Amino acid sequence: MSLKRCVALPPDEFRASVFGHRHVHTPAADLPDDFTDLFSPHVLEELLSGGLRTSSLRLVRDGVEGDVTRGCIAESGDAPGTPPFPDTDGIRHALASGQTLIVRSLHRFHPPIRRFAHELAAEIGHPVKVNAFVTPPGSQGVDLHFDVQDVLVLQIAGDKRWLLRTPPLPDPLPAHAWFDVPARRREEMRAASRPLADLVLRAGDSLYLPRGTMHSPMARDTLSIHLTVAVSTITRHDLLGELVRKAVDDDWMRVGVDTDGLVADPGLARNLLREAGERLAALAADAAPEDVLWALRKAAFREQTPEPVPFLPLPEGVRPPGVHRLRAGVYFHTASVKDGVQLSVGNRRVRLPASVSPFLAALHRDQVADMAGLTAALGEDDARKVAAALVDIGLLLPPSAAPWHATTAQEAVLPEGAPGRESDPDDS
Template sequence: MSLKRCVALPPDEFRTAVFGHSYLHTRAADLAADFTDLFSPQALEELLSGGLRTSSLRLVRDGVEGDVARGCVAESGDAPGAAPFPDTDGLRQALASGQTLIVRSLHRFHPPVRRFAHELAAELGHPVKVNAFVTPPGSQGVDLHFDVQDVLVLQIAGDKRWLLRTPPLPDPLPAHAWFDVPARRREEMRAAARPLADLVLRTGDSLYLPRGTMHSPMTRDTLSIHLTVAVSTITRHDLLGELVREAVDDEWMRVAVDTNGLMSDPRLARELLGKAGERLAALAADAAPEDVLWAVRKAAFREQTPEPVPILPVPKDVRPRGVHRLRAGVYFHTASVKDGIQLSVGNRRVRLPASVSPFLTALHRDQVADTAGLTAALGEDNARKVAAALVDIGLLLPPSAPWDATTSQEAVRPDGAPGRESDPDHS
């Protein structure tokens, strides 16, 4: 379990007593293992020399962006404006000059981090993104600030000092993003924050920060590499936003208003706002909670990349190995419709026989894709067709192709909990 490897507390205790409430520094000695299987100096060097583009990299020092494409040569045949491959000589010089190198979105292209992010998102119920920060000795990327995501810091190599201060704005939303706030307001919030902790993360340590916690990280006399695991929490504001989106079907809500008249008559304006609130409350009372939650979750996870699928077709004369299994990072929703059920996976939908419902229920409960249950309910031919439809919609992975020497170990239950394997931008 990803959460269990990051904190020494039992996962349930962390979720109820710490998550969203208070910072938590966990020392390497209290954890079962380090994080070098996720990322390491060697992994960094391999990524930078193995085809990564500069669009996945940033350079920053004291809050000022560096030119990560400096010295890079465009690849012939690339589309105009395409990000070039990085110049490792230039990156080495940038680090030597005190700039912090940020490797963005490791959860999209680095398999160990992708598996970790899928599992952690499933355990927490919120989307997860991961960046790597490489900071040379005696340097600082960004001064005192806060993030609008909850953050887990995993110290990969070296050590780093973290100054923490209390949140000047509890539970900030994306609209409160620090660098979108006017400079004067940022200074006011810095002044309002009170000292919270002064600590050092050493190799193998972790640090959890609730969103809004002011922090100022800086290296000492060693180079530091850490992963920033950003958890974009789904909030009550997101639920409200979905209700407002559903209000487009309310004819009363679509009527134009006379803003000039309302500006000159505050009483009438207040009555109108009150009426809008009443109609929104009525909509909330009549809405199906499962549909609202599905819409909110689908929107929240829209940038969460699922486990990749095989792109090559299986030769017709060769039988694939293995069994179908759940695809990591995929969430689905079912609804009863006439003569069957409707399965939604992201923005894709398929209508299935009602007899498939127990199978999908078992996916939620048992975390594995037992296609034998489909065969028992539908017969072999129909079960094969339904399994193919579930592969096509992106819920299940097909059996591995004969030429596939390795099989991914990512598996997740569709409601967000971690699954069993069925085959052998921040600080």
């Protein structure tokens, strides 16, 4: 479990009494392993010289952005505006001048971190993103600030001092992002916070910070490398946003308003706001909670990149070992419809026979693809077709010992009326 390797507390206790409530510093001695299987100086060198574009990199010192494209040469054949490949000499000089290098979105392209992020997101229930910070000795990328995500810091190499102060704003939302508010307001919030902790993270240590915790990290006398695991908490505000989106079907909500008239008549404006609130309350009372929660999760995880699916067809005559399994990082929803069940994976939907429902319920509960049970329910031929449809829609990974699809293109295309025919958007 990813959470167990980051904190020494039992996962249930962490979620109940720590997550969103208080910071926790865990020394390496209290954790089962270090984090070098996820990231290391050697991996960093390989990534920078192995094909990353500068769009995945940032340079910053004392809050001032550096030019990560300096010294880069555009690749012939690239479309205009395509980010170039980094100039490693330029990166080396930037680090020597005290700039912090940030490698963004490691969860998208570095397999060990992608697996870690998928598992952690499933355990915590919120989307996870991972960046790496490489800070030269005695340097600081950003001064005292807070983040609008909960953060797990995993120290990879060197050490770093962290000054912590209390949150000046409880549970900030993305609209409160530190660098988006005026400088005067930032100073007010700095003044409103109080000292919380002064600690040093050494290689193998971890630090959890609830969103809003003020922090000022600075490398000491060695190069520091750490991972920042950002957890974008799904909030009540997000839930309200989904209700507002559902209100587009209310004719009253779509009627235009005369803002000049409302400004001139505060009583009329108050009555309008009251009726809008009452209509949202009525919508909340009538809405199916499972539909609202699915829309909420789908929106929250829209940037979460699932485990890659092999995209090349199997060579003719090859039958791979293994079984189908649930694709890591995929979230899905089922709903009963006439003569079947409708499966939603992201923005894609497929209608399946009702006899597939126990199979999907087991996936939700145990995250195990019971192919034997599916075959017993449908028969071998239809079970194979349904499995191919579930691979095609992105829910399952095919059995494979190499990066090859387990089904041929012909098997993945279902005839009209066959089990697993993908429904039209309005076919419900």
